Amino acid sequence: MIQPVLSISLKRFLLIDDCPADWKPFDLYLFRDEETVFYVGQSQLAFARVWEHLLGGFHGHSIVGRFVWCNWPRSMRFAIELMNSRSEQFDVVGNDLNAAERLLIQQRTPCFNISLNDQPTPLPPAYQPPSAKFRCSRSLNKLKHEAERAVKAEDAQLWIQEMK
Secondary structure (H helix, E strand, O other): OOOOEEEEEHHHHOOOOOOOHHHOOOOEEEEEOOOOEEEEEEOOOHHHHHHHHHHHHOOOOOHHHHHHHHOOOHHHHOEEEEEOOOOHHHHHHOOOHHHHHHHHHHHHOOOOOOOOOOOOOOOOOOOOOOOOOOOOOOOHHHHHHHHHHHHHHHHHHHHHHHHO
């Protein structure tokens, strides 16, 4: 059976440099928070494409990447969801990658997908738009270090809760 969805926080995603072997079949991806989907995309290797968005955000080549950095450190809590167009949930569209992406865009109405999206979800007012000033260092190493500290703190908190 094909794993239908993998969800990982952005702060944890930033700590993974090389695509794990079991993630290679994922060809669809979403950037989201708890309530809002910001962007849906497709790529033969979704992991690499998510990284392209993040790195492209520094140079204005990716609207969702820029949005992430304009909302740092809050964006560390965003989720990256990876999906496989060949999973059961996309049987309805014949497991076609383009059709699966279109279906996700129509179902989730992401903020930054304009194509195939009649009514994009408005950006929640709590977030800065991608046109805002960066709220973080432009050093990926510094951002990874911040993410690593946040992951360690989160893991420690989870451990304490498990001990109770």
